[in-house]
Structure formats: C-alpha cells, structure tokens
Amino acid sequence: MVSTGEAAVFLGVTPQTMRRWDREGRLVPDGRTPGGRRRYDLARLRDFLAQYLHKTHQNIAYLCSSGKEAEEKVAIRKQRLLDFCKRQGLVCYGVTEIKGFDKSGLNRLLSEILNSEAQRIIFLEDDAFLSSGREAIQAVCASKNVEMVIVPEHEEQDGNVYQETKVAL
Numbered sequence: 001m002v003s004t005g006e007a008a009v010f011l012g013v014t015p016q017t018m019r020r021w022d023r024e025g026r027l028v029p030d031g032r033t034p035g036g037r038r039r040y041d042l043a044r045l046r047d048f049l050a051q052y053l054h055k056t057h058q059n060i061a062y063l064c065s066s067g068k069e070a071e072e073k074v075a076i077r078k079q080r081l082l083d084f085c086k087r088q089g090l091v092c093y094g095v096t097e098i099k100g101f102d103k104s105g106l107n108r109l110l111s112e113i114l115n116s117e118a119q120r121i122i123f124l125e126d127d128a129f130l131s132s133g134r135e136a137i138q139a140v141c142a143s144k145n146v147e148m149v150i151v152p153e154h155e156e157q158d159g160n161v162y163q164e165t166k167v168a169l
Helices: 004-011 015-024 042-056 071-088 103-114 128-143
Strands: 059-065 095-099 120-124 147-151 163-165
Touching: 004 015, 004 042, 059 071, 059 103, 059 128, 071 095, 071 120, 071 147, 095 103, 103 120, 103 128, 120 128, 128 147
Parallel strands: 059 095, 059 120, 120 147
Antiparallel strands: 147 163
16 A cells, blocks of 8 residues: 555656545545555556546647746636537547646656557647647657647637648658
C-alpha cells in the first residue's frame, strides 16, 4: 500500500487530483491508516492507469498561454477547445496548458506523443505554440501516427468544419 503522494507520482498526477478522484468516486483508496490517511494498492493503480490512459489520452487538447495573458482569455480559449471536441464527438477530459513555452509542458506533450498515449493532439489555429513549433510537432506526430488537429480561428458553429493536419510518412 502506498500513500496519496506516492500514488500521485505513480499516476503522474497531483495529490490534489487523487483527493478529487476520491471525492468523485473515480478512484477511492483501498484503505486508510489509523490517522485517516488514504492508502492505495499498487496493483489496482496499475489497472486504473491502463484504463485511465485508454479512456482519457486518446484525444489531447493543448493550449499555450503567455505568462501575461489574462486568465479570462485563457479560460475562453480552453472552452473553445472543449466545445470543439464536444461538437466533433471527441472525448477529451480537459485542456493541458503550456505556460509561456514551459519546458515541462512541451516535454509532457512530446512524451504523450512518443509513448503512444494519444491518437489525436488538438490545438487552436491561433495558438502561439504553433507559430514556432508546428513543423516539429507535425513531424513527431507523423512518426508515431498521431493525428494533429488544428481548430480554425473562425470555426463554423455547426462543428462540421475543421482542419486536419496530417504529415505523410
């Protein structure tokens, strides 16, 4: 049995996410210490991880924001990505934000592509990340057969029009 912090590290999430999943009933602890601290079984965490990756990492939405960008604007852009996914029937649990070209965010994106954790990566067309790293991400996606979807700045509201960028191998 491992602690909440150890389980979080194993799953690649924060301890806060572990506690939220417990409250939501998504991943309840296997036991508690006499002091009430959560404990998780590693075998069950492995099973959960396989199921979680299968369900949530098929479609991954990314958003690059500058450190100076207003939270309201970031929230609107995140919602655009989520709305697009919903209209297209793409299951996408949240948006991964890369703040100011943060290396850890870029590393996470590359890791998800290279480790075959994604079938599809979704960006907004006006994302600053694409202005400097588009070709590199396209090449990495193509090498792992991951589809790169770019949501046009002025997408039609019926959700039927979107641009797919695929790079031939």
